[in-house]
Amino acid sequence: MNAPVRRELVVVGAGPAGMSAALAAHRAGVPVCLIDEREALGGPLGVQDRGGRRANLSRDLAEAVGASRIETRLGTVAWGLWDRVIAVVREGHDAGLIEAERLIVATGAYERPVVFPGWTLPGVTTPGATLAPGSGEPATRARRTLVAGSGPWLPALAARLHREGTNVVMVTEAAPRPSPRLRAKLRAAARGAGGVLGEVLPSLAYLRRARVPVIHSHGIARAEGDRRVERAVVAGVDRDWRPRPGTERPVAVDVVCVAYGLFPSTELTLLTRAAHVYAEVLGGHVPVHDEWMRTTAPGVLVAGDCAGVAGRLMAAEQGRLAGIAAAMDLGRVSRARAHTLAAPVRHRLERLERLRRLLDGVYGPGPGIYELATPTTVVCPCEDVTVGQVVECLRRGLGDVNAIKSATRAGMGLCQGRSCARQVLALVTRHLAKPMGELPGFTPRPPVRPVPLGLIADERPELPRAPVID
Numbered sequence: 001m002n003a004p005v006r007r008e009l010v011v012v013g014a015g016p017a018g019m020s021a022a023l024a025a026h027r028a029g030v031p032v033c034l035i036d037e038r039e040a041l042g043g044p045l046g047v048q049d050r051g052g053r054r055a056n057l058s059r060d061l062a063e064a065v066g067a068s069r070i071e072t073r074l075g076t077v078a079w080g081l082w083d084r085v086i087a088v089v090r091e092g093h094d095a096g097l098i099e100a101e102r103l104i105v106a107t108g109a110y111e112r113p114v115v116f117p118g119w120t121l122p123g124v125t126t127p128g129a130t131l132a133p134g135s136g137e138p139a140t141r142a143r144r145t146l147v148a149g150s151g152p153w154l155p156a157l158a159a160r161l162h163r164e165g166t167n168v169v170m171v172t173e174a175a176p177r178p179s180p181r182l183r184a185k186l187r188a189a190a191r192g193a194g195g196v197l198g199e200v201l202p203s204l205a206y207l208r209r210a211r212v213p214v215i216h217s218h219g220i221a222r223a224e225g226d227r228r229v230e231r232a233v234v235a236g237v238d239r240d241w242r243p244r245p246g247t248e249r250p251v252a253v254d255v256v257c258v259a260y261g262l263f264p265s266t267e268l269t270l271l272t273r274a275a276h277v278y279a280e281v282l283g284g285h286v287p288v289h290d291e292w293m294r295t296t297a298p299g300v301l302v303a304g305d306c307a308g309v310a311g312r313l314m315a316a317e318q319g320r321l322a323g324i325a326a327a328m329d330l331g332r333v334s335r336a337r338a339h340t341l342a343a344p345v346r347h348r349l350e351r352l353e354r355l356r357r358l359l360d361g362v363y364g365p366g367p368g369i370y371e372l373a374t375p376t377t378v379v380c381p382c383e384d385v386t387v388g389q390v391v392e393c394l395r396r397g398l399g400d401v402n403a404i405k406s407a408t409r410a411g412m413g414l415c416q417g418r419s420c421a422r423q424v425l426a427l428v429t430r431h432l433a434k435p436m437g438e439l440p441g442f443t444p445r446p447p448v449r450p451v452p453l454g455l456i457a458d459e460r461p462e463l464p465r466a467p468v469i470d
């Protein structure tokens with residue numbers, strides 16, 4: 001095995017959380033190595049706007065990182081992790097191991113796939129893909145689009161798509177419309193948290209002016225069409241997001257943009273053997289952490305959406321806290337100084353946390369989201385495994401997701417289970433009549449990302465140990 005290079009602090013992920021963590025530690029005198037698989041700083045929000053405009057937060061952080069002496073390795077994938085030895089590869093360049101005295105995992109989140117009949121038809125897409133460069137050709141944008149999802153960012157997303165030329169014919173929000181009292185509470189909490197929801201009301205007003213209907217307590221039931229989406233069937237949903245019988249109606253569309261939020265990217269934290277817990281409102285299994293963002297794995301900290309999906313402001317504040325904590329743990333700042341530096345961060349986090357709890361009450365996903373598929377629905381598009389095949393395994397007595405993975409290959413494809421893991425877990429827990437959080441998900445194994453074998457052939461780290469899920 002090639003000898004690892006040593007670094008005092010490695011931060012994986014250069015979104016708002018990772019950049020804030022790197023800057024906070026760097027300002028406290030820690031030499032920092034910041035890694036991201038993307039070719040630019042900023043995470044998904046950093047590149048989502050066209051014409052060079054980016055969210056201000058990410059832009060400001062990226063400029064500060066660029067002007068600093070932080071060692072920044074972009075286009076570099078962290079594909080494996082053994083204790084705090086990170087296997088990295090930069091395609092077309094080199095591969096290697098980095099041993100980190102402290103590691104901050106800030107790997108963000110993925111868009112939550114929702115498995116419903118027709119979800120694999122061409123034309124069913126996600127906000128990330130819809131907003132990606134190349135999707136902006138007029139012919140694509142002019143298509144009739146249903147935006148189906150839930151969450152505080154939904155109106156802003158729909159308004160933005162419409163503004164950019166997409167023919168948004170309908171927006172369905174699975175959550176019920178908040179009562180006037182709750183809306184007033186949300187507004188007050190959002191003001192207290194620095195105007196986080198500032199885009200919501202203007203976006204709703206924009207959609208009203210544009211005559212785009214926003215229908216609450218409704219969701220996608222299925223997509224239909226010959227070879228590609230021709231219509232979506234939407235339905236009224238109850239508080240658990242289960243379609244209400246007799247409420248289905250077809251909507252003629254060419255595109256269904258499925259926007260039911262995000263789920264944490266925890267492959268690396270699981271490889272550290274840190275304890276994880278299941279919290280549906282945070283997006284699923286998340287690493288347990290203390291008030292300094294330290295996980296239960298020695299020397300490993302977390303920040304941002306990978307520790308529970310909560311948006312870019314929360315991610316940035318958690319990143320700051322993790323950066324300060326790493327500097328304290330490395331002896332670069334005293335405990336007293338760390339507490340002083342952390343005090344304003346904690347204050348802002350408390351306000352964001354208050355808002356998040358309110359938002360969780362409104363938009364927390366209902367179990368109905370996992371119950372839309374039928375036996376013939378493909379659950380794992382990479383390996384073409386249907387719901388029926390998974391159910392058959394359960395009937396044969398296979399009672400955990402990893403046994404089903406071995407039997408069906410669900411989760412072994414290119415996306416490494418990102419599309420199907422949650423749905424397979426939901427099928428298993430429903431069959432066993434257990435809550436989702438009671439069973440672990442797929443066990444990640446390196447490489448956690450598809451990497452060219454030729455580049456990593458020289459690296460022969462030991463096999464990883466099994467992760468722990470509490």
Ligand SMILES: Cc1cc2nc3c(=O)[nH]c(=O)nc-3n(C[C@H](O)[C@H](O)[C@H](O)COP(=O)(O)OP(=O)(O)OC[C@H]3O[C@@H](n4cnc5c(N)ncnc54)[C@H](O)[C@@H]3O)c2cc1C
Nearest residue numbers: 013015016017036037043078107108127304305311312315
């Ligand atoms: C389409 C869309 C719209 C959104 N709109 C809003 C909004 O309006 N307001 C809001 O507050 N939030 C919004 N969000 C959420 C927001 O993007 C996240 O909450 C925020 O970016 C989280 O920051 P983060 O630093 O934790 O993670 P991210 O910004 O996701 O950054 C994580 C980084 O880690 C890198 N990474 C992951 N794994 C590896 C690996 N193995 N090796 C190397 N690098 C890796 C990724 O490339 C990524 O750059 C939106 C998200 C999406 C997808």
